[in-house]
Amino acid sequence: DAGVTQSPTHLIKTRGQQVTLRCSPKSGHDTVSWYQQALGQGPQFIFQYYEEEERQRGNFPDRFSGHQFPNYSSELNVNALLLGDSALYLCASSLRRTQAHEQFFGPGTRLTVL
């Protein structure tokens, strides 16, 4: 049973550039959430996708956008990168009908903005 996968593993960009991160959910899951984890901090919720629509959004600017595909995989796009966007980006998948909404995390993408 494949778990949550993310690509790429590491990424280095410069300020002002754009980046796309990818996530494939655990088999059987239909909901994907994205989190940003700065060094020494807990993950911060960015947004969640279900049925190809953004269902929830955290306190992140519009530079952060996403997409979910019919096969439930998802992308996170960040435009006009800032130094402060350097972080570990985690994708989590879950099954929406599970009442308590347990989430399983992928290995993350480490983004460095220079």
Place this chain on the structure above:
Amino acid sequence: EDKVVQSPLSLVVHEGDTVTLNCSYEVTNFRSLLWYKQEKKAPTFLFMLTSSGIEKKSGRLSSILDKKELFSILNITATQTGDSAVYLCAVNAGGTSYGKLTFGQGTILTVHP
């Protein structure tokens, strides 16, 4: 705004010691509280708690939730060096926050041989 606070922020112990990690929360429409262990990158799921007073146990790890006092504890007995990690507590809310996990800052546990 939903809030999760963990304590202590860091802990250093020796193998064989017992540790207790704390998590308190303020959240509207509480659904569940989750504990994760993060060693390198991906947080790995430990426990999900929804009912107050019922202990969840897995080997040397156990956790309990107090919904009246709004906190949870994670106990690790007979610690091993492999328990060294960041332990994250997260709360899952309902209503308009359905599906969003709010995390605490984490507790860094270091176990020395």
